[in-house]
Amino acid sequence: MQIQIFMGIAGDGNTSKLQEIQNRLEGIGESQPVIQAGAYGVDGLLQILEVRAAGGQREILVDACSPQQILSVIEWQSCTEEDPKYADLIIHLDRQD
Secondary structure: OEEEEEOOOOOOOHHHHHHHHHHHHHHOOOOOOOEEHHHOOHHHHHHHHHHHHHOOOOEEEEEEEOHHHHHHHHHHHHHOOOOHHHOOOEEEEEEOO
């Protein structure tokens, strides 16, 4: 599993980075809606990531993550390192300001 974290100040283009990735995925027919992290608590975000990964999604985009959510995703990554079903998963996290 790879995790990419986009950080910065408001208006610096982080959302456009997610949009670029989403456009690329749409171009190859693999696009899914961006997860809005603010709609989930820490545990809820991890659950939706697991559901998306179990459903076969290999790149997941998450917008407006809190620092706590990012830490939880990183901890989840360390717990799943040996699980081959997550080996090719890429998660893009955009940190909220």
